[in-house]
Amino acid sequence: ERGVAAVVHLLASSMAGACAVPLDPGYPDARLALMTGDPRLVAVVAAPEHAHRVPGNVPTLPADDLDRPSSPELRPGPDAPGPGATSAGPDGDGDRGHRLATLMYTSGSTGAPKGVEITHRGIVRLVRDERIAFRPDDVVLHCAPLAFDASLLEIWGALARGAVLEIAPPGPLSLSELAEVVRERGITALWLTAGLFHQLAEYEPDCLERVRLLLTGGDVVSPHHVRAVLTRWPGIAVVNGYGPTENTTFTTCHVLADPAGAAGASLPIGRAVAGTGVHLLDAYGNPVPPGVPGELWTSGDGLARGYAGRPDLTAERFTTPDRGPLQGVRMYRTGDLATLRDDGALDFLGRRDLQVKVNGYRIELAEIEAAVLAHPDVRQVCVVVEPDAFGGKRLSAHVVAGADAARLTRELRLALRSRLPAFMVPARWTVVDSLPLTANGKTDRGRLTAAPALQKD
Structure with a gap:
């Protein structure tokens, strides 16, 4: 402790x-x-x-x-x-x-x-x-x-x-x-x-x-x-x-x-803090001008060596371009979007993927979803972040399952508490008939709160 x-x-x-x-x-x-x-x-x-x-x-x-x-x-x-x-x-x-x-x-x-x-x-x-x-x-x-x-x-x-x-x-x-x-x-x-x-x-x-x-x-x-x-x-x-x-x-x-x-x-x-470089890049690795959204990459003395025992993931996220304006600069790809203001400060725009921050903890929603899917009664799941009553954020899980909703949510809470840290266990569980989809067939996370719920708590 x-x-x-x-x-x-x-x-x-x-x-x-x-x-x-x-x-x-x-x-x-x-x-x-x-x-x-x-x-x-x-x-x-x-x-x-x-x-x-x-x-x-x-x-x-x-x-x-x-x-x-x-x-x-x-x-x-x-x-x-x-x-x-x-x-x-x-x-x-x-x-x-x-x-x-x-x-x-x-x-x-x-x-x-x-x-x-x-x-x-x-x-x-x-x-x-x-x-x-x-x-x-x-x-x-x-x-x-x-x-x-x-x-x-x-x-x-x-x-x-x-x-x-x-x-x-x-x-x-x-x-x-x-x-x-x-x-x-x-x-x-x-x-x-x-x-x-x-x-x-x-x-x-x-x-x-x-x-x-x-x-x-x-x-x-x-x-x-x-x-x-x-x-x-x-x-x-x-x-x-x-x-x-x-x-x-x-x-x-x-x-x-x-x-x-x-x-x-x-x-x-x-x-950027001392000893740090920040770079806003487009999809081709080129710097974007002020006011244009770009992905935030960072370089300098603060960079970690990489991920322990994961050379594949290290190579994916920590890269050194062999050409272009940043040739030879080792960088980390944050996955965050930002824009550069006229005064030189950065504005944060959000994530490109399903990584979120809740109460300061960085969380991969996919890790939580994988733990929920391990339950035999769960057919689909989507975890989202929603506002809580105190102006902060909380995790909310939407589950498609062929089981009694009250029993299932109890079992899922217990199962996740045995596998994940407490800050990764959803605070709210909703059992739904189906997950809403976007026009291209992907789960529409923005509409989940409007999905018909069988059980909420």
Whole structure:
């Protein structure tokens, strides 16, 4: 769980030249088994109550015994430095900056999570941008789950900048509990997912009185809530951050310091962070002019090495053109559409595929649909994202099945909770006679809410 011991072990792993793989104890056993299946795995650090969930062939280190000497049976990490070497310096110093710092799993469209290999250089570049940097006199809140890439900014951003890192209590927090932590611990800088920011701005804005830097993103940020916060607390800077895990948390950001800056119907995602390149390309790989939609590709020091054990997928998403204006530049294809404004900032337009972000978590809808289709009574399924009652988003599953609707939805909930993280289990289930189709025969996701429902909950 989130706590002092977890931060200490992350530091120890980095200093040893090893790569840390956060394992969320809230994940079901099936998913943890997938994440611990990497043949390079040397050991698992686990709290006593979770030790029984570690595979039997993997050594276990007790999380609460910080003074335990290193075990002789442990091999050096996959990127351990040679004799006399130190951990990666600020400029990488040769290849050391490209050593793996952490492996973070994201949702995968094939039904299995993808392990993103994040480097030391990527994290160093993240904490260097002055627009999102913490200060030595800041009190930074660490509230994100360790398996969520926002934790990289919270932990390393605070430690690298000499700030105080305040660690929220373990487990999920209610809105009032979060507000209490922010208020009572004197938090001056924090990261919130867009959905959580909207709720805090709506129901607990007083807790932000001492905050000077509020970073948000992971989804579309509401201008209304930004205006409300900036009007109530003029000293706050709200940063709208955008970026996939494959480019180490943030790719671009946009700083808002007064309500007038949030007067439009949408907020820009801004300009590239330090050490990062952003490129808007057409279907042929050519840059598009300002005002024309293009797919967002990114390059620079934040790029991950690729996907662990997936050279095919790595080659597909991390590419280096051999011709054209970007010849020789290694890039990651985000799958997001954006336009370049006249002032040089980027506007986010949406996804090209079925990858979405809900409450800051990037989710492949196809992975959820594959899990639902594993049920023998399900004939078809389509998972969509819809607004929730708090101005955020939730997952909604529409199922075609030849079974009692009430029983089926109960069984599906239980089945998915045993296979997927809680944030990937749909909050609403609807059993329908059929799925609506577009003119070309594809599922019409936009019409699903109008489909005749047999059972809703």
